[in-house]
Structure formats: C-alpha cells, structure tokens
Amino acid sequence: MxxxxxxxxxxxxxxxxxxxxxxxxxxxxxxxxxxxxxxxxxxxxxxxxxxxxxxxxxxxxxxxxxxxxxxxxxxxxxxxxxxxxxxxxxxxxxxxxxxxxxxxxxxxxxxxxxxxxxxxxxHPIGMKEKDREMLNRLNAMSRDERWQFWQNEFSKCIKCFACRGTCPMCSCFRCTVDYNAPQWISVGSHQLGNFDWHLMRAMHLAGRCSVCGQCGEACPMDIPVHLLSFQINEDIFKMFGSRAGLTLKKESLLSTWKSNDVENFIR
Amino acid sequence: MKLIKKEDLPGLYGYLASAGKKIFAPVRKNGMVSFSFTSAFEEIEMSYIQTKLSAKAAAFPKIEKLMKYTIQKEGQSYEPYDVEKFPGIVVWGAHPCDAAAFHPLNAVFTWETHDKYFTRRMENLLIIGLSCTSHDEFCFCTSVGVHPGDTKGSDIQLTPLPGGDYLAEIITTKGEAVAAAVPALFSPAPGLNKEELVTSVEKRFDHEALHAKINGMFDHPVWKEQALRCIGCGACTYVCPICSCFDIQDEGGIFGGLRYRCWDSCGFGHFTIHTSGHNPRESQDTRWRQRLMHKFSYQPQRQEVFGCVGCGRCSRNCPVDMNISEHLTQIMAV
Structure with a gap:
C-alpha cells in the first residue's frame, strides 16, 4: 500500500x-x-x-x-x-x-x-459467503418462521440509527423518521416502532443498495439488517435485470417506468 | 465482610425472587451479554467484562409509559400509570461502573423536579454489585474516579474469589435487610485483601484536571478534528449508563392514546432543531462537543457529578471507533 x-x-x-x-x-x-x-x-x-x-x-x-x-x-x-x-x-x-x-x-x-x-x-462483486448462506437459510423458511426470525432480531433494536448513519445511501438531510408533523414512524423503540423503521428503510433502499453490508457491521446489537436490502437487491435483479451502482445513467430503478417492465406483481 | 459460597448464590436469588423482586442480570444470548430480566439463576452470566447495554434500564427504561389519555365530546381525561404498582427490581451482578452510574443518573432526575417514575424505580431498586477481576482496553474507570472494587451504589457487593466463592460486603440498610432475611447464606469472611482480588485498570488521565481544562475549551478546534468520522448515530448514548436524554411521544388515535418517554440522543442532527428550522448544533462537531462538555464540564458544575464512569461501552460499540478515552487523553494533551 x-x-x-x-x-x-x-x-x-x-x-x-x-x-x-x-x-x-x-x-x-x-x-x-x-x-x-x-x-x-x-x-x-x-x-x-x-x-x-x-x-x-x-x-x-x-x-x-x-x-x-x-x-x-x-x-x-x-x-x-x-x-x-x-x-x-x-x-x-x-x-x-x-x-x-x-x-x-x-x-x-x-x-x-x-x-x-x-x-x-x-469486476463484479458478490455477497460474502456468510451472507449468502444466511439468505438461503431465510428463503428456506416458511413465512411464519421468517416473521419469527425478524421479530426476534428487531426486538434487539434500540433505534440508535447506526444503520442509517453509516449508510451513504441514507443521504437525506432530514430522514422520514425525523419528521413529526405528521409523525410517519413511531419514535419509540417498541415492537411496532422497530418494524416501522427497518421496513421503511429497506423500501427506501430498494434498487439503491451497493451491497456493502456496512449497516449490519455498524449495528451495535448485531442485527443482520443488511440482509433485508440484500434480498431486495436479489429480487430486483430477478425482476429488472439490474444492480445498483453499475451505471452513471441518471435513472433511478424504481422511479423510472419502462414499457417492457415486468408487471406480474399487479394482480 | 462476609463470605457467600457459590452453591449459595441460587439461594440468594431464590429468596429475592420469592420476595416478588424482578431480577435484572447479565445474560449471555446470541453471542452477547446483556442485562435482561431473568426467571432462573442458571440464566445469569457471572463472568463477563462488560455487558452490551448498561443496567440503567432498571430505572430508566428505553420506553417508560407515562399515562393514557382519552379525548371525547365531554372533554379530555388522562390516567397516569400508577408508580405504586412498579415492581421491585434487583440489578444483579453490576460491575462498579454500572452501580456508580445510578448516582449521576439520579442527579438528573431529581434536579429541581423529582421525576416520580424514576424516583419510584430507584426506591424499589436493590443493587448487587460485582467487583471486576478482569478488564479490557476499553475500560478506563480509574481515570474518572471509579475503581474495579468500588462499592458506591451497591447495596451488597460481591467480589469473586479464585475458588468460585464470593466475598460479600453489606453496604447499605437495604443490603442489611436482605442479609438479615437469609443469614444462613452468609458466613464470616476469611482474612483476605480485597485489593489483591480485583483487577488493576491503568489511569490514563485525571478527571478533575480534565474538568478544569475542558471548561475553557468550547471554541477549541479539537472538536472539529475529532468529530470528522462521527456518523451521528445514537449508539454511544444508548449504551451509556448515564446518558439520560429522552423524548416524550403521544401515540394513539383520534379518541385517545398513550404518552410515553423514550431514549433520545444528542448525536442526532435533529436533536436540537427549532420549530423555525434553525439548529443551534448544526454540525456533528458541535454535537460531539456537547456530549463531552455535558459529561465533564456541565454535570460537574451543576450537579457535582461526572457524567462518565469509564465503562467503555461507547467506545466498544461505536461503528467508527470514536474511542472516548483516546479522545479525552488527546484533549488533555492539546
């Protein structure tokens, strides 16, 4: 070096x-x-x-x-x-x-x-072996088991927002959780508040995650929160054939409409 | 000084549990040790360096329900939670830093206004301290006036002996009441020097000298330099046994709901934002300065307590290694 x-x-x-x-x-x-x-x-x-x-x-x-x-x-x-x-x-x-x-x-x-x-x-980069294994394990679970898994993980959350603070894609000057009129997301670190936060964040990162895994690394409570974004990333690749961070084209995946987009989620 | 044999610890636990106490103790789960409410002595981890979260939640839980309210045509009504129904809590196995931390925490919640939720929890609290026989490089209690064998804050203090038994010091009247209820568990202690049983933590700076120095450092460039890598999360404040900032929230529907208070953090960018949009702490260095000035300048000045017991949790858990003792040592050197 x-x-x-x-x-x-x-x-x-x-x-x-x-x-x-x-x-x-x-x-x-x-x-x-x-x-x-x-x-x-x-x-x-x-x-x-x-x-x-x-x-x-x-x-x-x-x-x-x-x-x-x-x-x-x-x-x-x-x-x-x-x-x-x-x-x-x-x-x-x-x-x-x-x-x-x-x-x-x-x-x-x-x-x-x-x-x-x-x-x-x-030079494509893949997930770490450990993360790949965890995702496979999660995908092999029933919906109830997966729900239980995340309920257990999120019960540890203290809402310190280290996952947000450490993520370059959380670039909003004022995050949705910081708005209080209206209060979109519960402030307290209770079961609903923790779920609100993590699911909202995962959706806001959909199609934008660079798969660095730093949110999971940063979590003081060892919640593998990065796996939510990783899975969404995989889903998006299956549906739209693209991964974030490979292009300079200024078109955000989930806010750009194309006539040949798959629409099989609308039923 | 008394002795309690290792086979008698479950007896002490059993007595406290049968007296209706909820026992908040270090538990090893998912690869980390954390204070948790326990239902059996076997769950407790007696050999640990530091827990993930501190013991402060026993008196200052991350969510404290304050009252229920209803809004109807006839008017509004509210019903505060009955603090008389709060259970008695035993903090079991708190290291001297955690036991000592309840004093500065109490100083905040009894400063001018006596917070009835906090003070009730404190009245009901029994602390069984556990002297430290090991430490790691993040521990710096001796630099802030706490020692690995300190009994301050504890009602009964246990010090591990090499064979697995414990020296037991009965410190307060609350502790005496427990020892008097189960006298068979305690025997006279052998003649031992406690100082030789506890670990020795290197002193890196003197907290009184730090206080004298930091008071005049509000405009010092060191804050900008130190805070560059800070990501503005609340991890340090939430694992801290003394950080006491909270937010108050109402959650409910049109006709009523719940008011609670929950932990808040000076690390967050919006922590001090005004309704006008002006933010008196507009950059991360001003928030970092606030954290250190509060602990080492304002709290000693106003409440005659230091806001730090050197447990090192903030440093262990910071995602970007904002090591507080390293930073304070640097502050002493500039």
Missing part, C-alpha cells in the same frame, strides 16, 4: 486536494475511517480486506466538504456507491479524486467517473 500513501502525499503536497478520506488503524484492533490533511500524516493510511466502512458516506457531508476538495480511498463497494450518489445528484465529478483499491490491494487511478463505471462492470 506504499503506492496509496505516496499518492495521498502527492495530492496533499501539490494542493490538488485538501483532505484524503481513507482508513487507519483504530483502537482494540479495529479499523476506522481517517481524514488526512497533512502530507506527513499520509503514512497512517492503510487498506486491507478488513476495511469495511463505506467512505462514500463522507463525500457529501457539509462537515467534510468545508475542508475543501477531497480524495477518497475506494474499494469496489465505495466505487459503486459513488456511482449511485452521482446518479442521485449528491456528488459532482470534479469535486472528487477517487483512489480505487482492488481486493488484491492494488491502487487504481481513475481519470473520470466513466472509467469507474467501466471498471465496476468488469
């Missing part, structure tokens, strides 16, 4: 960017997001398979944007998130330098977002 450090130093020294958003070693053996503004601090940047945070989250926050132009260390799931956010008008190409990192821990530089689009289409 020396190339990454060198590149970060170069970008910061030349003034091409004011901050590099990347990963560093945290406490207790954890990896955490890092914000490097001085060339001499670039040595703390690292990248390996344990870097799970989806840094695309920071690219549109006013707290980070006010530092200046950014470079971001981008594993494949961040690259896909960048494309989704671009199609949703949350990111502008000239405001960002993307330092791609491959699963082989190699640095790839992209001249423009079009090159990112080409690269992610050539």
């Amino acid at each position: 020396n190339k990454l450090k060198e590149k970060a130093k170069e970008l910061l020294s030349s003034g091409a960017v004011q901050v590099v958003v990347g990963y560093e070693e945290g406490t207790g053996g954890k990896i955490r997001p890092a914000f490097v503004s001085r060339p001499e601090d670039a040595d703390k940047l690292l990248y390996n398979a344990d870097c799970h945070h989806n840094l695309a989250l920071y690219l549109y926050k006013h707290e980070t944007k006010r530092i200046g132009k950014m470079a971001v260390v981008a594993p494949p799931f961040v690259l896909r998130s960048i494309l989704i956010l671009t199609t949703e008008f949350q990111l502008e190409e000239d405001s960002l330098v993307v330092l791609g990192v491959t699963p082989e821990e190699e640095l790839i530089e992209f001249a423009n977002f079009k090159e990112i689009e080409t690269w992610v289409n050539q």
